[in-house]
Amino acid sequence: MPKEIAYRLIKMFSFVNDVVLDCFAGSGTTLAMANTLKRQYIGYELYKDYAKIAEYKAKTATSLF
Secondary structure: OOHHHHHHHHHHHOOOOOEEEEOOOOOOHHHHHHHHOOOEEEEOOOOHHHHHHHHHHHHHOOOOO
C-alpha cells in the first residue's frame, strides 16, 4: 500500500496518542505511518517473515515520505 493512503486515513480518523489497529499488517506500512504520526499501534500478521519486517519498519519509521 502507498504510504500516502495510510497517512491520509490515519490523519483523518485518529488523534495523537490514539491506537491504530491493523488486522492485516503485511509489511507494516500502516504501522510505520501510525508511529510517525505519534499514534500507538497494534498489528496482526500470520506470516512470521512479514511480522519481522513489519515490526522493524514500524519501530524505525522517522519521516513521512
